[in-house]
Amino acid sequence: MxxxxxxxxxxxxxxxxxxxxxxxxxxxxxxxxxxxxxxxxxxxxxxxxxxxxxxxxxxxxxxxxGAGSRLPPLLLDEEAIATAVSLRMASGGTVAGAGEAALRALAKLDQVMPPRLRAEVRAVHGATETLVGPGVEIDAELLVTLARACRDAVRVRFRYAARDGAERERTVEPVRMVATARRWYLMAWDVDRDGWRTFRLDRMREVVATTWRFRPREHPDPVAYVQRSVTEAPYRYLARVRLRARAGEVRELVPPQVARVEDDRDGWCVLVVGGVDLDWLAVHIARLGFEAEVLEPPELREAAAQLARRVAALSLPGQTA
CATH class of the missing domain: 1.10.10.10 (Winged helix-like DNA-binding domain superfamily/Winged helix DNA-binding domain)
Structure with missing residues (x-):
């Protein structure tokens, strides 16, 4: 044989x-x-x-x-393909050094796979392109430090740069890291401010896991909490708009790090989105193409009305917007 x-x-x-x-x-x-x-x-x-x-x-x-003590070199068909595709995606990700490590792992995986599996994996690679948007690279050692602190329930101390650039020392009880397409976030209990907070990992400096253990608290859903924080907190205006569309339709058009979509009744949903400019909000909501009703703030209705008048004037010959 x-x-x-x-x-x-x-x-x-x-x-x-x-x-x-x-x-x-x-x-x-x-x-x-x-x-x-x-x-x-x-x-x-x-x-x-x-x-x-x-x-x-x-x-x-x-x-x-039984459970093994070292990584075996053989993989099943679906495992080999899934692992190879995941490594290829990681080669263009947001973790510093992960790209080179992923490519090295791909090379090793290619060596140990049977010829038939190797051909199938290469077929997937040959038929796939990756469109990677701009993202902030995070040091892999930082991810490991925070992951262990979440697992072991120990406090973490670090210096954090606020939006105004000022750095302050923070002590937190970490719960979970949440990754979006562009950034990594930590959800944690801020010991000094006595409340839940979201921290961008790229703004953290001198991160140290202490030996102080804490008893885990009841906490909000980390994904929902981080999404709410990144789509609402940083902005001057927070808009709530009812759209005549299913929530799933709107989620296909609006990334979760940009806005939150809530289910509503009778074929409607509610879009919650923040912005620093009312005209910008009006334009982007209008571009979704759905019938809309502004719930708040009232200033958004006036901004939309003024925008509509300016756009309508553009369609008239000899008129100035």
Whole structure:
């Protein structure tokens, strides 16, 4: 039997072992169409590659896949493709150094995959382009520090640059990091200000995880809280507008880091969006193309009316907007 055929069979054996907790040698032999002796040899091949396959003798015994101590080099079909695509996406991401690390991992993955899988992964790559928008790179060590602090429930101390540029020392109890297409945020309890806060990771300096453990508090949903913070807090105006559209239709047009969309009744939804300029808000809401009703602020209605008059004047010959 060829090496490729043997590799294919060992992959199938691995897939079976991952499918359920325990198999007898006879069951595996029947599934693979081989003898019990071949199953034992293939189990030894998996063990040599780093997979801890446990064997139990006697009635009711069999083979069981345990937790490994090192990363095995073999992957199932769907795992190989998903891993390769994820690594390719990471090569253009917002974590400093992750691009080079992802490309190195891709090269190693390409070396250990069977030829058939390698061809399928390359087909996916060849048919795919990545459009990556501008984002702020975050140091991978910072992510690890904050992730461990969230996991271990220890306070974090850092210097934070506010929107006005002033830096202040903050001490927080971290809960979760939330990533958008462009930025990373930390949701945490601000010890000095006695409340929940959102912090941009690219504004954090001299981040240190302390040894002070804290008891986790009841907290809002991190994704919803961060979205509310980034779409509302930084802006002078906060608009609430009812749109005659399903919430899903509007979410397809408006990124979650730009605005929040709430379900409403009778085929309507509510768009909550912040802005520093009322004319800008009016233009972007109008460009969505849905029938709209301004709920607040009242100044937005007047800004929209003035904009409508100026736009209408543009369509008249000899008129000045």
């Amino acid at each position: 060829s090496v490729e055929a043997t590799t294919e069979r060992v992959l199938r054996l691995l897939a079976l072992l991952q499918r359920r907790p325990s198999w007898t040698a006879a069951e595996l032999a029947a599934e693979l169409g081989v003898t019990d002796r071949s199953v034992r040899r293939d189990v030894e091949r998996l063990r040599a590659l780093g997979y801890p396959v446990h064997a139990t003798a006697g009635v009711g015994g069999g083979y069981q896949l």
